[in-house]
Amino acid sequence: MKILLLGGSTKPGTTEYHFTQALRNLGHEVKTLCYADNLTRTRYDLIRFTLESPMRRIGLNTSFMNLFRRTILETLKKWRPDLCLIVKGEFLSKQMLEEIHEYCNIPLYDTDVPRFILKTGSLIEILLSTHLQEALDYIDLIATPSKKCVQIYQKLGARKAVHIPFACNPQMHYVPLREKKLKTVLFAGALYPRRTKILRELIKRRLPIMIYTGSKIQSKLLNKWVRKPVWGRKFALLHNISRIGLNIHIESDLTWKANMRTFEIPASGTLLLTDNTEVVKEYFIPRKEIETWDTFDELIEKIDYYLSLSLEDILSMIENGQKRAIKEHTYGHRMMRLIESLKIRAA
Template sequence: MQQHTKLKSVNKVLYVSGYTRMVLFNKLIPKAIRDNHFDVFEFDWNSFYSFNRYLNMFPRSFVVKKINAELLKTAINYKPDYIFVLKGEPILNSTLNKIRDEIDTTIFNWFGDDPWEFPYYSGKIAPNYDFFFTYDPYSVSLYKNSGYSKAFHLPYGYDVDFVDSINVSVKDLKKYKCDIAFIGSYYPEREDVLGKLLNKYDIKIWGRGWEKTSFKNVFMGRALYGKEMFKAMKSCKILINIHKGFGQGVEASGEGLNLRVMEAAAAGCFQLTNYQSDIPNRFIPDEEIVLFRDFEELIEKIEFYLNNDEKRKMIASAARKRVVKDHTLRLRMKQLFEIINKEKNG
């Protein structure tokens, strides 16, 4: 599907981590950058928040000030060629400007919560970055229509080797095995879909917010992250993935693939996900991924694939092969820096 050219090596990247819930992805990105022959220094601002949550001593404003002071000091000492911010909620625009005053560097962001955060957050911070990457192709037009020209689409990728290293024990299988799994936070549009599956299938749900709903019989507990999430994926027959904003139009859901699509594919997990227009650009429908547009189609495909084990396993295996070929995180980082270098040298 894609042709890949060799990327010229550069020197240093200061990687500014994303929020705690992406702890595993936070660690895999620097590895993928290093695999592209960069030197990487990791700045994990989550440690400041974790320390303060434990002691409960300081207001949030104090912690944010501390994070930004440490980031400024780190950037000045390390003198990176690039500063890579993954969303970067506590990073202040004033800090980015101070860094530019002190060192010659290129600062960019990879943002994963578009388009719903564009009006009040991502659209406001983007102009402070030299480049702004979003997983959602629809949101690129939002940035450009607002007058910011350095927004680019960069879909997610994943580290298949890491996922392959995760083994599922007999104990794990007993805990996670089910016909249908859903792993994700509560949103009303997700409740609307999953609520219609209750009492019909062997279903298990993990995620924040579900404990407050009527799903208590299938709610298995807190959100799953890291290795535990992949164990659950490897133990279920079907993983259902419902993008935020499903059924509310492109303005709410965007067009891109959420991270769950890549995670499940990397795990060789069969997934049923709602249609997003960028998915067929990344995976072949009905051969590498199965899509639904409404509840009736979802039920039809659940019934079919629960009763066709070999077909289900073939599609899951094909999805994993597609990630290996076109969607590794290492390749995604290579593509990211190719875009930046092309724009800078254009």
């Protein structure tokens, strides 16, 4: 099958990158058009801010997006794909979706919807819902990593909505188990308020934590412990040499979806220590494949406990988590479900 993938960036570690690799591994021919791939960081940040503002999401356009639109239409005319897979879709207006739909089916994978539907009844939510309802007229399938959002999309009028969680990419994240590991806790990711608060407290307790982030650091305490951000294979290798991989969901994800690290950390061959949510329990068994925490005091207690054990004592849990991730939670599994949900037979 010929698939045109539209997104923000195919940089290693992004959802777009993982989808592309998985689809090609499944035998599909994939072309990607991502608006940020050839932009400087400053230009990218400026455009992303414009695209992700509420006003952009109710249909405003930019000159940059008009240029991107022409590139999309030229590719559709020349290449004639069987479907156009859109990741997130913050860059697409109703007009662009209508034009794309004249050429092929459109599945949309929306990663961030929960953040925009948390406060019901607000003016912004009404505007977003109206814009989304209009967009759904041209979307054949909408997929979401949040099971709760399936019902929301259905109420908004989606033709078909399915739950497709994030996953791991074995080619990037799988690393064989090590016989030796550093007695360290590793956190890699953006420093949202909840994460910053928790990490500050861990540092105050003088725990052996390594923090990798690209976020701007306002705290002098945190600044001494922070290292440059890591993605892709380096993300997996650094987790592999650490005893514990710490996962802290951002506030708006807690009850909505399991984030990417929920699957990437176990695949890398280290112990996943993550916030205890019902969402996470859908994918892994606590105390057998991963470990969870409810309160900050419990987090401290479990870090101390697992660092005090020998690696042999926790190796079976790490191995179980890795096996589960590779066996059931890869992007290959997710893309097969997406294609099957569209009911389009692969060429």
